[in-house]
Amino acid sequence: MKDIFSLQGKNAIVIGGAGGIGQAIAKGLAFYGAKVGIASRKLENLEKAAQEIQTDINKEVKIFQVDSANEDSIKALAGKVVAEMGKVDILVNSQGINIKQSALEFQMDQWDALFNVNVKGVMMCCKEFAKIMTKQNYGKIINVSSVRGARACGGGNSAYNSSKGAVDMMTRTLAVELAPFNITVNAVGPTVTETPMMTKLLTDNPALKERLTGAHPLGRLSVPEDMIGAAVFLASDASNYVTGQVIYPDGGLTAIG
Template sequence: MQKIFSLEGKNAVVVGGAGGIGQAIAQGLAEAGAKVAIASRSVDSLQRAVLEIKEACGLEVKYYTVDAAVESSVEALVVESVKDFGKVDILVNAQGFNKKFNAEDFPMDSFKQMFDVNVIGVMMCCKHFGKHMIQNGYGKMVNLSSVRGRIATKGPGNAGYCGTKGALDMMTRQLASEFGKYNITVNAIGPTITETPMMTDILNSRGPNARKDLAESLPMKRMALPTDCVGPAIFLCSDASGFVTGNIIYPDGGLTAIG
């Protein structure tokens, strides 16, 4: 039974894999048997992530630089990874960012930038890796979304983020519809606020009760960790999810159940 979760013989590219949830997923895929490459804009971040993964589990991962908001850079990533791996079976899109402004004051250049990275950048990766997967007759795509693609925040500031994640969720479903006939599944993972290195600094700035308050708001009564997304990612990248496509899995401690 465990073999249906094995990624032995599979090659994976994790865009946005140089930190946080993307790095945790990259390490998890490698531990499940896949050959893994991570991609991001920063060479320093990529080299740090490669070292941390090696120290954590003893496994090597490759890395490539890419600007996921530039189509020619994404095309080059596909060419380079296919050249090195022979084929790419798995694409994880973990890139994205958030800028918070009250809706009435939201700068449109920031709003557009969020859509360029969080939506258009993901679409470009799915488009170009999708062409390769269509030729192979097989593929697994996993997009990193958020609970904010499904439910809004009570406080202000997230019109851009919620908008991009809602768009990403619907794009995931439509890609699943179009790619299904080629034996390509497209799904998403929608976590809640997760204690990534970037979020740690934000939580620390909110005072000593920030983590406790977030934990108490969830049925599971604890903060989310990057590793909480690893199991869902392995499931969605393995044969265990062979008939699962167009879905969003929420490792959110129960937030969407009560939100």
């Protein structure tokens, strides 16, 4: 019996891979054998992430600059990845922003800016890299969504939550459309995750951290590495018959409402 979780011989590109959840997923894919490239807008962030991954697991990753809200930039990225890596077996869309404003005062230009990255940008990346995958008759697309695509919250998150709900439905719809090409499309839905930015916020607001921690049955907040297992599963042959699904590595949050 073969190792169905191995990623040996697979090429992966992680968009939004220069920090936080995306960087953790890139590190996990590389550790399990994939040849990995990471893409983001800022070169200095890419270089820092690539060095950290190499230090952690002694695996090199390629870096690519991209503006994931710009279609021409994404098309250029797809061409560069193929030119440098030869093929693309795995696409991870981990790009995203959050703009918090009251629903009664939300500036529509800000709403559009968020959707351009979180929804349109994800769709454009799926579109361009799926074109490559259809020629191979193989591919794994993994979108990073959120528990907030399925469970609402307040706090000025109407745009963010709505964008993640859109990503969930996009994932399911693309799974159906791309199935004839042997391409699976799934998503992971993280909960509040202690990325460096979030850690500072929680350190400055211990009462908020206590409240958020208590909302999770497992009794702790997520760290970026909690996403690796689900991502490796969805990227590997272990998930060949899994498509159109959202997996929630969320400490049990969605199980309780």
